[in-house]
Amino acid sequence: MNPLCARCGKIVYPTEKVNCLDKNWHKGCFHCEVCKMTLNMKNYKGYEKKPYCSAHYPKQSFTIVTDTPENRRLKQQRELQSQVKYKKDFEESKGRGFSTVCDTPELQRLRKSQEQISNVCRSVTYADQ
Structure with missing residues (x-):
């Protein structure tokens, strides 16, 4: 007695028989479960006793x-080394403004020179009037 096809359930005759994955198939019924591409013994991949092409193999x-x-x-x-954490911290601190820096001798010197320049500019403008 001839076996039944695993896909269509009809009788498989020896001339069109493909015996694979512990089942019997018609040559036309032995195709990929997803894309229906006809497979053969060289290009199929079996998964849970079902044939797949290499592109759709689970x-x-x-x-x-x-x-x-x-x-x-x-x-x-x-997480500590992640750039995501640094970016998140940066984004959170964006709108907070600037923090005050302590007066260093260099900053004090610059501030003094700016005041002197400013005072000279004021005195020149007052003298011109």
Whole structure:
């Protein structure tokens, strides 16, 4: 007795039989689950006993590793070194204005010279009037 096709359920005769993934298929029924591209024994990829082309083969995802103390430490270290945190802090401090800087001897000298220049300019303008 001839087997049934895994896709369409009809009888598969030996001339059109593809035996793959522990099932029997018609040559035309052996196609990708997603894009329906006809496959053969050289270009198929099986996943959960279903044929896929290489473009639509389901990607394996990894499971989450448990939250160990070492993983928590690494995550904290990554966050400290992250540019995202620096950018966030910068954005938050943008509108706050400038902070006052202590008077250094250089700043005191510059302030004195600016006052002297300013006083000279005032005295010149008063003398012209």
